[in-house]
Amino acid sequence: MIDVRKAYEALTASGIDMFTGVPDSLLKNICAYITDTAPHDKHIIAANEGNAVGIAAGHYLATGRPALVYMQNSGLGNTVNPLLSLADEKVYSIPMVLMIGWRGEPGVHDEPQHVKQGEVTLALLDAMQIPYVILEGTAQIQPQVALAMQRMAPTAIVVRKGTFGSYKLKNVRSNANPLSREAAMKLVVDHLRADDVIVSTTGKLSRELFEYREAQHQGHGHDFLTVGSMGHSSSIALGIALEKPQRRVFCFDGDGAFIMHAGALGIIASMKPKNLVHILFNNNAHESVGGQPTIGYEIDAVALAKASGYREALRATTGQEMEDALQELEHTEGPVLLELRVSIDSREDLGRPTTTPVENKNAFMEELGVW
Numbered sequence: 480m481i482d483v484r485k486a487y488e489a490l491t492a493s494g495i496d497m498f499t500g501v502p503d504s505l506l507k508n509i510c511a512y513i514t515d516t517a518p519h520d521k522h523i524i525a526a527n528e529g530n531a532v533g534i535a536a537g538h539y540l541a542t543g544r545p546a547l548v549y550m551q552n553s554g555l556g557n558t559v560n561p562l563l564s565l566a567d568e569k570v571y572s573i574p575m576v577l578m579i580g581w582r583g584e585p586g587v588h589d590e591p592q593h594v595k596q597g598e599v600t601l602a603l604l605d606a607m608q609i610p611y612v613i614l615e616g617t618a619q620i621q622p623q624v625a626l627a628m629q630r631m632a633p634t635a636i637v638v639r640k641g642t643f644g645s646y647k648l649k650n651v652r653s654n655a656n657p658l659s660r661e662a663a664m665k666l667v668v669d670h671l672r673a674d675d676v677i678v679s680t681t682g683k684l685s686r687e688l689f690e691y692r693e694a695q696h697q698g699h700g701h702d703f704l705t706v707g708s709m710g711h712s713s714s715i716a717l718g719i720a721l722e723k724p725q726r727r728v729f730c731f732d733g734d735g736a737f738i739m740h741a742g743a744l745g746i747i748a749s750m751k752p753k754n755l756v757h758i759l760f761n762n763n764a765h766e767s768v769g770g771q772p773t774i775g776y777e778i779d780a781v782a783l784a785k786a787s788g789y790r791e792a793l794r795a796t797t798g799q800e801m802e803d804a805l806q807e808l809e810h811t812e813g814p815v816l817l818e819l820r821v822s823i824d825s826r827e828d829l830g831r832p833t834t835t836p837v838e839n840k841n842a843f844m845e846e847l848g849v850w
Contacts, residue, residue, distance in 0.1 A: 480641065480642065480643060480644040481614070481616065481617060481642055481643050481644060482644050483508050483509045483511075483512040483643050483644060483646045484512060484646075485617050486509055486512075486617055486620065486643065487509070487512055487513060487516060489617040489620040489621060490547055490576075490620055490624070492621070493620060493621040493624035493625070494544055494545065494624055494628070495544075495545060495546065495547045495576065495624060496521055496542075496544055496546075497521050497522075497523075497534075497535065497538045497542075497544070497546035497547070498513045498517050498521060498522045498523075498546065498547045498549070499522070499523040499524070499525050499531040499534045499535060499538075499546060499547070499548055499549075500524070500525060500528065500531045500547075500548050500549030500550050500578070501524070501525055501527060501528050501531065501549075501550050501551070501554055501735075501739075501765075502524065502549075502765045502768045502769055502771040503549065503550060503551035503554075503580035503582075503768055504551070504580070504582075504767075504768045504769065505551065505580030505581065505582060505638055505639075505640055505642075506549055506551070506578065506580045506638060506643070507768055507769030507771075508643040508644065508645055508646040509549070509578075509643050509646070510549060510769060510771055511646050511647065511648035511769060511771070512646050513549075514648060514650055514771060514772075515648065515649045515650050524765070524771055524772060524773065526738050526739055526741070527554065527557050527710065527739045527740065528548070528550045528554035528555070528557040528558045529557040529558050529560060529561050531548045531549075531550065531558075532548055532558050532561040532562055532565070532566060532575070533561055533565070534546070534548075535547075535548050535566075535573075535575040536561070536565055536566055536571070536573045536575070539573050539574060539575065540573070545574045545575045545576055545624060545627050545628060546575050546576075547575070547576050547577075547578055548575055548576070548577050548578070549577075549578040549579075549580075550577070550578070550579055550580070551579070551580045551582055551768075552579050552580060552581055552582055552583070552593075552596050552597065552600045552637075553582060553592070553593065553596050553707060553709070554709075555579060555596070555600065555603060555604075558577070559603075559607070562607060562609070562633055563607060566632065566633050567607075567632060567633075568630060568631055568632040572631040572632060573631070573632070573633075574627035574628050574630065574631050574632060574633065574634075575627060575633050576623055576624055576627050576633070576634055576635070576636060577609070577633055577634070577635040577636065578635075578636045578638060579600065579611075579635055579636070579637050579638065580638050581597060581600055581613075581637050581638060581639050581640070582596065582597055582640075583595070583596050583597020583598065583600075584597050584600075584639060584640065585597060585598055587639075587640060590706065590831065591706065591835060591836050592681075592706040592707030592836065593707075600637065601637070604635055604637075609632075609633050609634060609635050610623075610626060610630075610634050610635070611634065611635035611636065611637050612635075612636055612637070613637045613638075613639065614636050614637065614638050614639070614642055615642075619636070620636065623635075623636055648769065648770055648771070651770060652763055652764045652770060652771075652772040652823060653823060654762065654763060654776075654820070654822060654823065655822075656762070656796055656820050656821050656822045657796070657797055657798065657822070658796075658797070658798055658801070658819075658821050658822065659821060659822050659824040659825070660683070660684060660687065660760045660762060660766075660821040660822070660824070660825065661687045661691075661824075661825065661826070662798075662821075663760060663801060663819045663821050664684065664687055664688060664691065664731065664760065665691055666798065666801055666802070666805070667729070667731075667758055667801075667805065667819075668688070668691060670805045671701075671727075671729070672727065674726050674727075675701065675726065675727045675728075675729060676701045676702070676703070676719070676723075676726060676727075676728055676729070676843070676846065676847070677701060677702045677703070677728075677729045677730075677731055678702075678703045678705060678712050678713075678715045678716040678719065678728065678729070678730050678731070679702060679703070679704055679705060679712065679730075679731040680705055680709070680712040680730075680731055680732050680733045680736045681705055681706060681707060681708070681709040681710075681712070681733075681736060681767075682709075682733060682735075682736075682766075682767030682768075683766065683767045683825050683829060684731055684733055684760060685702075685704040685705065685706060685731075685832070686829055686830065686831055686832065687825070687829065688702055688704070688731065689702070689704060689830075689831075689832045689833075690829070690830060698842075699832075699834060699839060699842055699843075700842040700843060700845060700846035701843075701846055702839075702843065703715065703719075703839065703840070703843045704832060704836075704839050706832070706836055709735070709736050709739055710736045710737075710738075710739030710740035710743075711740060711743075712730050712731070712732055712736060713730045713732055713737075713740075713743050713744075713747060713757055714740070714743050714746070714747075715730075716728050716729070716730035716755060716757070717743075717746070717747050717750060717752060717755060719847070720752040720754050720755040720813075721750060721752055723754070723847060724752075724753070724754055725754070726754060726847075727754045727755075727756060727813075728752075728754055728755050728756070729756045729757075729758055730755070730756070730757045730758065731758050731760065732757060732758065732759045732760065733759075733760055733761075733762075733767075734759065734760070734761040734762065734763060734764075734773050734775030734780075735764075735765045735767075735773050735775075737759055737761075737775075737780065738773060738774060738775070738778070741783065744783060744784055744787035744788075744789070745787040745788060747787075747789075747814050748784075748787045748788025748789050748814055749788060751790075751814070752813055752814055753812040753813050753814075754813055755813040755814045755815075756808060756813055756814075756815055756817070757784070757789075757813075757814060757815065757816045757817070758816075758817050758819065759780055759816060759817070759818045759819065760819050760821055761775045761776070761780065761818055761819065761820050761821065762775070762820075762821045762822060762823045762824075763775040763776045763823070764823050766823055766825060770823065776820075780792075780794075780816065780818045781793065781794050781816065781818055784816035789813075789814045789815060789816050790811070790812055790813060790814060790815055791811050791815040791816075792815065792816040792817075792818070793807065793808075793815070793816070793817050793818070794817075794818045794819075794820065795817065795818070795819055795820070796819075796820045801819055804817050805817070
């Protein structure tokens with residue numbers, strides 16, 4: 480395993496002085512070290528991976544120095560446009576180094592949403608003509624940075640599972656909110672009508688929802704678990720709500736996902752789906768991938784939803800406030816946002832869905848009467 484301190488020092492010694500990206504579970508140890516070590520204005524946890532490429536480009540334009548852009552390989556798709564139409568040597572020729580967590584590596588067991596991305600990760604880098612190394616030691620870091628500067632274009636460092644040694648985040652994000660995300664989720668589910676359906680976001684929230692349905696012996700046909708495509712649950716919910724106007728459609732969202740594609744709010748509002756209820760579980764952290772901070776409490780999600788055109792937007796923190804808000808939603812037309820501010824807390828024994836994504840899709844579509 481590679482010591483994260485030595486990896487960080489190899490990066491900075493090679494001329495990297497700006498770090499930006501979206502946290503990844505495979506990179507959580509190096510991301511945690513960067514969070515604790517890099518100056519505040521030299522580390523930006525971006526809204527999405529394409530946003531991070533833009534930040535890296537701006538940094539180079541202002542300094543002449545490359546930045547490190549870190550991401551899970553599932554986020555590589557978000558970078559394709561800015562990498563090819565901005566940073567590529569045939570356009571502006573902007574050097575940067577991508578550090579990519581290789582989820583779904585062929586031959587390594589992983590969750591189903593990572594399998595295809597894992598299979599095509601290296602081929603996608605080849606197709607974009609971005610030279611890469613699979614990281615085995617810190618001696619590979621300086622040459623990749625030097626190659627980026629020589630080519631005046633992006634290069635990549637691909638990171639396998641277990642590459643980095645352990646490091647525990649010291650600058651831990653915390654809050655005093657009384658309810659956990661799981662407790663708040665159960666409260667919402669207990670208020671649903673029999674024909675309501677849910678589209679739940681990527682990460683631990685969908686896992687908690689699945690386990691609660693199991694514990695309640697309720698089945699899973701009412702829930703679409705968005706195990707991949709982070710940030711798109713609200714758009715999926717919109718597509719359903721427009722075609723099933725007689726059923727309430729709940730989007731269970733997280734703050735990291737909400738921020739990642741916040742432009743969806745305006746699109747949702749423009750379509751005026753009266754049956755769409757957008758529940759934001761906001762703990763101000765990327766908890767599912769290591770607890771890195773978000774800007775969940777630095778933006779006003781309620782004001783943002785109202786400014787985007789939502790008919791109503793509410794915020795609740797205590798259990799009683801949540802109960803009152805859910806009662807109000809019974810008589811409120813959508814689209815409506817309810818932000819639930821929750822603690823950073825999840826069970827160590829939290830499992831994963833025991834059904835496949837295709838089984839989940841089929842059960843959900845059957846519940847909607849598609850077949």
